[in-house]
Ligand SMILES: Cc1cc2nc3c(=O)[nH]c(=O)nc-3n(C[C@H](O)[C@H](O)[C@H](O)COP(=O)(O)OP(=O)(O)OC[C@H]3O[C@@H](n4cnc5c(N)ncnc54)[C@H](O)[C@@H]3O)c2cc1C
Ligand code: SF4
């Protein structure tokens with residue numbers, strides 16, 4: 290019975306640690322029990338609960354490719370108690386891992402469609418998993434638009450990756466910073482003003498978003514104006530998560546549990562409450 | 569069927585012989601709590617309760633009945649969903665390897681005696697939440713499988729009770745193993761499950777008389793006359809129509825955000841997980857503990873508290889309980905037990921709050 294205990298983490302080994310930016314790092318993980326690693330399957334946009342020994346568990350998105358069977362990548366921003374501790378881990382260290390949880394991006398549904406990926410804030414991991422996925426299967430998707438907005442241009446990370454993505458066929462990469470440092474070559478101002486440069490067919494597009502809810506709200510309004518259906522607009526949400534299995538109640542969003550009904554929702558499912566203070 | 573009051577001890581003895589610990593009401597700290605008993609003399613005989621918003625007291629009525637009161641601060645919930653419990657522990661050896669082990673599942677057989685209709689309605693909600701969704705909670709499940717429920721129909725609802733209005737009481741419809749109705753002299757008894765039948769078969773019972781059944785009907789009809797009720801309007805959609813109502817703020821001025829209501833509420837399921845490392849550094853334990861949407865940390869995500877004030881928290885509690893709960897579990901999250909009214913230190917009455925919000929013009 291306790292084999293199926295959904296609360297219990299399993300040991301995972303850090304097979305690589307990559308420093309992405311000063312306060313951002315990637316842990317490449319593998320379960321130490323081959324049986325568990327073998328059974329483990331996930332989809333872009335799903336997340337795991339990572340356990341730091343003696344400190345606690347946190348929800349972190351999976352950014353590696355679902356078909357790279359043997360590795361599980363997590364890109365983590367250093368913020369508080371748990372992430373600060375995880376930042377000190379090295380290759381060869383061990384942590385606890387359980388998952389995957391939740392519903393991910395509609396990658397199957399997005400096939401053959403134009404795709405617009407919009408992120409705001411700092412290194413938004415859930416959308417990165419979708420970009421990576423499309424990059425590996427570029428021919429299966431229509432025109433690709435990647436939009437990233439940051440508060441300050443110094444917050445912009447992963448310049449290399451954006452440069453790489455810009456080289457993909459039929460792909461537009463647009464960047465904006467609310468405040469730009471000297472020599473910031475891209476747009477200064479909110480991401481929304483970049484939207485007129487997007488190239489997509491509103492009848493045949495899939496929009497994927499993550500970031501501050503105000504920005505997402507503005508994006509959704511814009512997309513609705515362009516006649517994009519709310520069913521084709523997807524966003525990944527964040528709420529406090531303790532259990533990730535729909536029991537602890539912390540991630541409730543109206544009648545939804547973000548951990549199991551989300552974290553990715555189509556806009557029509559959550560529209561009524563979206564950006565309402567207190568939910 | 570009917571049995572004489574003196575058979576009650578036999579019932580306890582039989583259950584104990586079957587390996588059950590009998591959890592039953594008893595007077596402690598001037599309230600009625602549920603804990604293990606071995607003898608009927610431990611039951612609260614000849615006791616009434618007086619409940620009002622923000623107050624609870626007991627008095628002796630010199631009668632012989634054991635269940636002449638409505639409810640205490642809690643009943644079944646803590647037996648299955650423990651206020652705090654260890655889920656698993658981890659150890660780290662010198663090489664840095666971490667191993668995890670789940671807490672052994674509970675094998676303890678519990679028979680709860682004197683569960684009320686509202687408690688059983690709440691239990692059914694928790695069964696749905698912890699056992700019948702995508703993930704099964706093994707800790708709850710183990711205890712649930714070892715629980716026998718001997719329910720008692722209510723004869724004396726408190727002033728705070730409104731189970732008749734929620735459709736959950738005062739008599740038990742289903743969900744118990746055995747249901748008792750306490751009459752002036754003796755009990756009516758009926759089994760609702762096979763397990764219940766088994767227990768019944770070991771007792772000396774008589775056919776119930778028409779008079780006894782009529783007495784039971786009278787008790788039911790009297791107990792259905794309750795002082796409080798929920799508004800008959802469409803509470804579910806009205807609450808979400810009124811998210812901006814001023815009334816949330818008016819209530820919040822009074823509310824202490826203490827979370828007493830969520831902790832006495834038999835349906836609230838929120839909990840947090842905490843890590844307690846051992847001092848030697850070699851092992852660490854992972855606990856869960858009841859939590860409340862009235863707490864500061866409940867809606868915290870780094871740098872933001874989504875519900876950073878009492879009015880937003882009170883609104884979460886009420887909209888969840890009486891509205892989004894219906895979408896989640898097919899019924900409201902309130903079974904009308906009135907506990908949150910009685911145990912609110914500032915006497916906020918949930919039925920009044922709902923009415924104030926939904927009856928706004
Ligand atoms: C579905 C999902 C996916 C996520 N994916 C990533 C990711 O890929 N990379 C990344 O860097 N971060 C991600 N986060 C956010 C990450 O969970 C928080 O940054 C992390 O919990 C902060 O923990 P802390 O102890 O360091 O911070 P503290 O501020 O000390 O937080 C204390 C505790 O509050 C809770 N908490 C705080 N912030 C959050 C939050 N945003 N979401 C949920 N619980 C929180 C956690 O239990 C945390 O341990 C994700 C969150 C969710 C819900
Ligand atoms: S909301 Fe109040 S009256 Fe309703 S079930 Fe919970 S504690 Fe009882």
Ligand code: SF4
Nearest residue numbers: 836837838861885888
């Ligand atoms: S969110 Fe509040 S009302 Fe809902 S179960 Fe949790 S503590 Fe109870």
Ligand code: FES
Nearest residue numbers: 533537538540548
């Ligand atoms: S994280 Fe516990 S219910 Fe969603």
